[in-house]
Amino acid sequence: MKSYATDSYEAAIERTLFTQSQIAETIGALAARIARDYAGQPLLVLGVLKGALYVTADLTRALSLLADGPAAIEVDYITVSSYGNSTRSSGEVRMLKDTSENIAGKNVLIVEDIIDNGLTLQYLRSLLGGRNPASLGACVLFDKPYRRQVNVPVEYTGFVAPDEFVVGYGLDYQEKYRNLPYLAQLRSSAFTE
Ligand code: PRP
Numbered sequence: 705m706k707s708y709a710t711d712s713y714e715a716a717i718e719r720t721l722f723t724q725s726q727i728a729e730t731i732g733a734l735a736a737r738i739a740r741d742y743a744g745q746p747l748l749v750l751g752v753l754k755g756a757l758y759v760t761a762d763l764t765r766a767l768s769l770l771a772d773g774p775a776a777i778e779v780d781y782i783t784v785s786s787y788g789n790s791t792r793s794s795g796e797v798r799m800l801k802d803t804s805e806n807i808a809g810k811n812v813l814i815v816e817d818i819i820d821n822g823l824t825l826q827y828l829r830s831l832l833g834g835r836n837p838a839s840l841g842a843c844v845l846f847d848k849p850y851r852r853q854v855n856v857p858v859e860y861t862g863f864v865a866p867d868e869f870v871v872g873y874g875l876d877y878q879e880k881y882r883n884l885p886y887l888a889q890l891r892s893s894a895f896t897e
Pocket residue numbers: 752753754755756784785786787788793816817818819820821822823824825875876
Protein backbone atom coordinates (compact mmCIF):
# COMPACT_ATOMS: atom_id res chain seq x y z
CA MET A 705 0.00 0.00 0.00
CA LYS A 706 1.30 3.43 -0.91
CA SER A 707 1.87 6.07 1.69
CA TYR A 708 -0.04 9.34 1.55
CA ALA A 709 3.17 11.13 0.61
CA THR A 710 3.75 8.84 -2.38
CA ASP A 711 0.15 9.17 -3.53
CA SER A 712 0.30 12.91 -3.32
CA TYR A 713 3.64 13.02 -5.10
CA GLU A 714 2.38 10.95 -8.02
CA ALA A 715 -1.01 12.65 -8.09
CA ALA A 716 0.77 15.92 -8.86
CA ILE A 717 1.86 14.56 -12.26
CA GLU A 718 -0.47 15.65 -15.07
CA ARG A 719 1.08 13.46 -17.78
CA THR A 720 4.28 11.91 -18.99
CA LEU A 721 5.85 13.87 -21.83
CA PHE A 722 8.87 11.67 -22.60
CA THR A 723 9.20 8.16 -21.20
CA GLN A 724 12.29 6.61 -19.66
CA SER A 725 12.86 4.50 -22.78
CA GLN A 726 12.41 7.47 -25.15
CA ILE A 727 14.98 9.39 -23.13
CA ALA A 728 17.42 6.45 -23.17
CA GLU A 729 17.03 6.13 -26.95
CA THR A 730 17.61 9.84 -27.52
CA ILE A 731 20.66 9.90 -25.25
CA GLY A 732 22.03 6.94 -27.23
CA ALA A 733 21.56 8.90 -30.45
CA LEU A 734 23.22 11.99 -28.96
CA ALA A 735 26.13 9.84 -27.76
CA ALA A 736 26.57 8.40 -31.26
CA ARG A 737 26.80 11.92 -32.76
CA ILE A 738 29.19 13.11 -30.07
CA ALA A 739 31.34 9.97 -30.45
CA ARG A 740 31.67 10.63 -34.19
CA ASP A 741 32.56 14.28 -33.72
CA TYR A 742 35.17 13.67 -31.00
CA ALA A 743 36.50 10.33 -32.31
CA GLY A 744 40.07 9.74 -31.20
CA GLN A 745 40.20 12.96 -29.14
CA PRO A 746 40.06 13.43 -25.38
CA LEU A 747 36.81 14.94 -24.12
CA LEU A 748 35.85 16.63 -20.86
CA VAL A 749 32.12 16.28 -20.25
CA LEU A 750 31.00 19.07 -17.95
CA GLY A 751 27.57 18.58 -16.37
CA VAL A 752 25.70 21.59 -15.02
CA LEU A 753 24.25 20.79 -11.61
CA LYS A 754 21.89 20.13 -10.29
CA GLY A 755 19.65 19.47 -13.25
CA ALA A 756 22.15 17.70 -15.51
CA LEU A 757 23.12 15.07 -12.99
CA TYR A 758 21.23 12.25 -14.72
CA VAL A 759 21.81 13.23 -18.34
CA THR A 760 25.55 13.58 -17.68
CA ALA A 761 25.70 10.15 -16.03
CA ASP A 762 23.69 8.46 -18.77
CA LEU A 763 25.39 10.25 -21.66
CA THR A 764 28.92 9.45 -20.48
CA ARG A 765 28.03 5.80 -19.92
CA ALA A 766 26.39 5.63 -23.36
CA LEU A 767 29.62 7.05 -24.82
CA SER A 768 31.63 4.34 -23.10
CA LEU A 769 29.66 1.67 -24.99
CA LEU A 770 30.63 3.03 -28.41
CA ALA A 771 33.69 1.58 -30.08
CA ASP A 772 35.01 4.60 -32.01
CA GLY A 773 34.34 7.45 -29.64
CA PRO A 774 36.56 9.91 -27.79
CA ALA A 775 40.02 8.69 -26.84
CA ALA A 776 39.38 9.35 -23.15
CA ILE A 777 36.51 10.89 -21.26
CA GLU A 778 36.77 13.02 -18.13
CA VAL A 779 33.64 13.97 -16.18
CA ASP A 780 33.35 17.11 -14.13
CA TYR A 781 30.50 19.25 -12.80
CA ILE A 782 29.84 22.91 -12.34
CA THR A 783 26.97 24.23 -10.22
CA VAL A 784 25.02 27.31 -11.23
CA SER A 785 21.52 28.48 -10.47
CA SER A 786 19.18 31.07 -11.89
CA TYR A 787 15.78 29.80 -10.79
CA GLY A 788 16.30 29.21 -7.07
CA ASN A 789 13.05 27.78 -5.75
CA SER A 790 10.96 29.81 -8.14
CA THR A 791 9.27 28.67 -11.37
CA ARG A 792 10.55 31.87 -13.00
CA SER A 793 14.15 32.63 -13.85
CA SER A 794 15.66 35.44 -11.84
CA GLY A 795 17.55 36.41 -15.01
CA GLU A 796 20.74 36.40 -12.98
CA VAL A 797 22.96 33.32 -13.13
CA ARG A 798 24.86 32.56 -9.95
CA MET A 799 27.95 30.35 -9.76
CA LEU A 800 27.60 28.06 -6.76
CA LYS A 801 30.56 25.77 -7.43
CA ASP A 802 33.20 26.03 -10.12
CA THR A 803 34.75 23.14 -12.06
CA SER A 804 37.20 20.93 -10.18
CA GLU A 805 39.62 20.70 -13.11
CA ASN A 806 41.41 23.30 -15.21
CA ILE A 807 39.81 23.26 -18.66
CA ALA A 808 42.60 25.01 -20.61
CA GLY A 809 43.58 23.06 -23.72
CA LYS A 810 40.70 20.59 -23.38
CA ASN A 811 37.72 19.75 -25.55
CA VAL A 812 34.87 20.73 -23.26
CA LEU A 813 31.28 19.64 -23.77
CA ILE A 814 28.78 21.42 -21.51
CA VAL A 815 25.84 19.15 -20.68
CA GLU A 816 22.52 20.66 -19.63
CA ASP A 817 19.18 19.11 -18.82
CA ILE A 818 17.20 22.02 -20.28
CA ILE A 819 17.61 25.32 -22.08
CA ASP A 820 14.83 27.85 -21.64
CA ASN A 821 15.65 31.56 -21.93
CA GLY A 822 19.29 30.64 -22.67
CA LEU A 823 20.89 32.90 -20.06
CA THR A 824 22.51 30.03 -18.14
CA LEU A 825 24.19 28.59 -21.22
CA GLN A 826 25.20 32.03 -22.44
CA TYR A 827 26.84 32.71 -19.07
CA LEU A 828 28.64 29.34 -19.12
CA ARG A 829 29.85 29.67 -22.71
CA SER A 830 31.23 33.10 -21.98
CA LEU A 831 32.86 32.07 -18.69
CA LEU A 832 34.37 28.82 -19.96
CA GLY A 833 35.26 30.22 -23.38
CA GLY A 834 37.51 32.71 -21.61
CA ARG A 835 39.56 29.91 -20.07
CA ASN A 836 41.21 28.80 -23.33
CA PRO A 837 39.63 25.40 -23.91
CA ALA A 838 40.71 23.62 -27.12
CA SER A 839 37.03 23.56 -28.07
CA LEU A 840 33.71 24.29 -26.42
CA GLY A 841 30.35 22.71 -27.27
CA ALA A 842 27.00 22.19 -25.61
CA CYS A 843 24.59 19.28 -25.40
CA VAL A 844 21.09 19.95 -24.08
CA LEU A 845 18.53 17.20 -23.55
CA PHE A 846 15.34 19.30 -23.47
CA ASP A 847 14.96 22.50 -25.45
CA LYS A 848 12.31 25.21 -25.23
CA PRO A 849 13.44 27.22 -28.28
CA TYR A 850 10.33 29.44 -28.28
CA ARG A 851 11.37 30.78 -24.83
CA ARG A 852 14.82 32.00 -25.84
CA GLN A 853 15.84 35.54 -24.83
CA VAL A 854 19.40 35.30 -26.13
CA ASN A 855 20.85 33.61 -29.18
CA VAL A 856 23.26 30.98 -27.91
CA PRO A 857 24.60 28.00 -29.90
CA VAL A 858 23.64 24.44 -28.93
CA GLU A 859 25.53 21.78 -30.88
CA TYR A 860 23.49 18.79 -29.69
CA THR A 861 19.79 18.86 -28.80
CA GLY A 862 17.63 15.93 -27.69
CA PHE A 863 13.95 16.88 -27.48
CA VAL A 864 11.87 19.99 -27.98
CA ALA A 865 9.84 20.25 -24.78
CA PRO A 866 6.30 21.69 -24.73
CA ASP A 867 5.59 25.05 -23.14
CA GLU A 868 4.57 23.54 -19.81
CA PHE A 869 6.19 23.41 -16.40
CA VAL A 870 8.16 20.18 -16.66
CA VAL A 871 9.78 18.04 -13.98
CA GLY A 872 11.73 14.81 -13.81
CA TYR A 873 14.98 13.48 -15.20
CA GLY A 874 16.87 16.13 -13.24
CA LEU A 875 14.32 18.93 -13.42
CA ASP A 876 12.72 20.00 -10.18
CA TYR A 877 9.88 21.92 -8.66
CA GLN A 878 11.08 23.28 -5.30
CA GLU A 879 13.80 20.59 -5.32
CA LYS A 880 11.30 17.75 -5.72
CA TYR A 881 10.61 15.43 -8.69
CA ARG A 882 14.21 15.47 -10.01
CA ASN A 883 14.49 11.73 -9.44
CA LEU A 884 11.60 10.77 -11.75
CA PRO A 885 13.16 8.72 -14.57
CA TYR A 886 10.89 10.41 -17.16
CA LEU A 887 9.89 13.96 -18.09
CA ALA A 888 6.47 14.96 -16.82
CA GLN A 889 4.13 17.90 -16.77
CA LEU A 890 3.18 19.00 -13.27
CA ARG A 891 -0.47 19.74 -12.48
CA SER A 892 -1.09 23.45 -11.92
CA SER A 893 -2.73 22.52 -8.59
CA ALA A 894 0.70 21.34 -7.39
CA PHE A 895 2.10 24.85 -7.50
CA THR A 896 2.19 26.64 -4.21
CA GLU A 897 3.29 30.06 -5.45
C1 PRP B 1 17.90 25.05 -14.87
C2 PRP B 1 18.59 24.14 -15.86
C3 PRP B 1 19.51 25.04 -16.61
C4 PRP B 1 18.78 26.37 -16.57
C5 PRP B 1 18.19 26.64 -17.93
O1 PRP B 1 18.73 25.23 -13.75
O2 PRP B 1 19.27 23.08 -15.23
O3 PRP B 1 20.77 25.16 -15.98
O4 PRP B 1 17.75 26.27 -15.58
O5 PRP B 1 17.38 27.79 -17.91
P1 PRP B 1 17.67 29.09 -18.79
O6 PRP B 1 17.96 28.63 -20.21
O7 PRP B 1 16.35 29.83 -18.71
O8 PRP B 1 18.80 29.84 -18.18
P2 PRP B 1 18.27 25.91 -12.38
O9 PRP B 1 18.73 27.32 -12.35
O10 PRP B 1 16.78 25.68 -12.18
O11 PRP B 1 19.10 25.08 -11.31
P3 PRP B 1 19.10 23.50 -11.05
O12 PRP B 1 19.77 22.85 -12.24
O13 PRP B 1 19.88 23.34 -9.80
O14 PRP B 1 17.66 23.04 -10.92
